[in-house]
Amino acid sequence: RVRGDAGQDPTEPPHSGAYPFPPVPDEPSIADLRSRLARAGVTPAALPLGVDIDAWLRRGPTPWDAFPDTTGAKCDAESVGIAAALAHPNVTLETGARVTRLEADAGGRIVAVDYRQGGTDRRLAPGxxxxxxxxxxxxxxxxxxxxxxxxxxxxxNFMNHNCSAVLAVHPFRRNTAVYQKTLMVNDFYLTGGPDGAPLGNIQLLGRISGPILSATAGLPGPVAGWLSRHAIDFYAMSEDLPDPDSRVTLRGDRIVLDWRRSNWAAHAALVARLKAVLRRAGFPLVLSKPFDRRTPSHQxxxxxxxxxxxxxxxxxxxxxxxxxxxxxxxxxxxxxxxxxxxxxxxxxxxxxxxxxxxxxxxxx
Ligand SMILES: Cc1cc2nc3c(=O)[nH]c(=O)nc-3n(C[C@H](O)[C@H](O)[C@H](O)COP(=O)(O)OP(=O)(O)OC[C@H]3O[C@@H](n4cnc5c(N)ncnc54)[C@H](O)[C@@H]3O)c2cc1C
Missing domain, CATH: 3.50.50.60 (FAD/NAD(P)-binding domain)
Incomplete structure (x- = not known):
């Protein structure tokens, strides 16, 4: 159910076969962006997406997508896996259940899964x-x-990508796209930093609405609304490197997360290169904001x-x-x-x- 085109991205690794579905087409504002990026010297390519775009658009003009989807339009575990599994008579799904402990026997086999459901402690003895x-x-x-x-x-080795939102704004061009996440740029993925260091991936983000911008950047509502209408929203993402001291531990019943972010200089270089490309592509105003530990979306x-x-x-x-x-x-x-x-x-x-x-x- 993944949509994409393995022939567009110069960094694409070998594939065993083509993507099963063609890429989601660009809406007019993004088609215009694609030509501008190409003229600015980079290689826009179709972003691989697990989305049923027709079903997504049927639900309404929903430009922001960072929330659980109940319509089956996102190809998530429920719509592509669990729903199909539940069609089998020997599959049962226990909901509202929180697993609390696994237990092994002396030979190392897991013999019990304890969970709590509706205020009751339960136990499974799985194979x-x-x-x-x-x-x-x-x-x-x-x-x-x-x-x-x-x-x-x-x-x-807890990791969480280094990410920034980057807004490319043109005061006289409105972004009319509903689903804008159709392209990525990997020109700086394998190289592009000092001494040819890899910097990361650039892609379009779900659209950041005025209220989201107002809440996250502290801008007055009308300013945020105007920016949102005139912006194309990018997502710049760089690797976080494994570090044994970056870790999840337990203190009693509490989970403690000690995330040691790495590779930030590469991320700053990626954002700087993206901003330069966007200015060359005809966006006079380019704004960026890094994601902090309150948005750990790729842990x-x-x-x-x-x-x-x-x-x-x-x-x-x-x-x-x-x-x-x-x-x-x-x-x-x-x-x-x-x-x-x-x-x-x-x-x-x-x-x-x-x-x-x-x-x-x-x-x-
Ligand atoms: C806002 C947001 C946007 C994102 N956008 C993208 C995107 O566009 N593309 C992309 O590739 N990735 C995206 N991600 C990341 C992606 O969702 C995660 O990488 C992916 O879901 C991780 O899969 P997982 O199986 O490790 O964990 P999860 O998908 O988090 O699944 C873990 C499940 O286990 C359940 N669980 C946890 N503890 C227990 C317990 N003790 N007992 C029972 N159940 C338990 C949780 O409720 C959850 O349902 C996004 C994440 C966020 C938060």
Whole structure:
């Protein structure tokens, strides 16, 4: 269900096949931006997107998309996975359930999952456990249960991209796009910094409305509204490097996050290069604001994948090195954060791990 075109981005790695669906087309303001960027010397390419754009636009002209979608228009875990799984009579979904602890037997097999649901403590005795609680909560559950941590790597190497919103404003041009997230620029992904250092990815952001701008930048409503109507909103993203001291720990029942942000100079250089490109592309006013720790949208890396049980938590199929019937399949397996949105990579690895589990663990 992913839309894209592998032929447009010069940094695109090899693919086993073409994207199953063509890219989401540019609306007129973005088609104009695409030509301006090309004339300014960079290479705009289709942004790979897991969205059913017709369903998205049917719900209404909704330009901002950073919220859970209940219409099935976003190709999220519910619309592309859980809904299909629930069609099988042997699948049950327990909702409103918070897992509190996993338990292993002396041989290392996970034998119990404790959870709390509607004020009642419950317990499952599963044959196989796939933990997908996200980079912070999966690490917290493993630490709280004292499991999967022979390497002392659980909770470590927490990463969260270095990101900035960049607004390209032209006082006499209105941005009429509803769904503007259709292009990216990777000219500075592999190089572009001092000594050819990699800087990161640039893409369009969901549109930042006047009220969002007013709330986040403290601007008066009418000024924020005007800016929003005349801006095209970009997202600049740079890698956060793995650091064992950047970590999730537990203090009693409380989760403590000690994020040590890295690689900020590369991010500042990426934003500076983007601003220069946008001025060349005909935007006289270019504004930027970094995302801080209150917007940790791409957290990852706390149960790193690897082949060596001494230095990693899970193997390349996300199986715990310490517990043969435990898989950790979420953003925590990522050993590095790269500089692209993680969801499609997590989904691709989940499909790969699922296929492995089907062949190795469920075949009998
Ligand atoms: C505002 C925002 C915008 C984003 N936009 C993009 C984007 O455009 N593209 C992109 O690629 N990525 C985007 N991301 C990032 C993407 O959503 C995450 O990288 C991805 O969802 C991580 O997947 P995950 O499986 O690790 O965790 P999650 O998707 O967070 O799933 C973890 C699940 O586990 C549940 N859970 C946690 N603890 C427990 C527990 N103890 N018991 C039971 N359940 C539990 C949680 O409720 C949650 O449902 C965005 C994130 C945010 C916050």
């Amino acid at each position: 196989l456990v796939i933990l997908s609680a996200g980079a912070v909560n999966s690490a917290a559950l493993l630490l709280g249960s004292g499991l999967a941590n022979r390497s002392d790597q659980v909770g470590r 990852c890396g706390t149960a790193r994948m690897g082949t060596d049980p001494a230095t990693s938590v899970v193997d390349p199929f996300c199986r715990s090195h310490d517990h043969p019937n435990l898989f950790v399949v979420d953003a925590s397996f990522l050993p590095t954060s790269a500089a692209v949105n993680p969801a499609l990579t997590i989904a691709a690895q989940a499909l790969r791990a699922a296929d492995h589990i089907r062949r190795k663990d469920l075949a009998a």
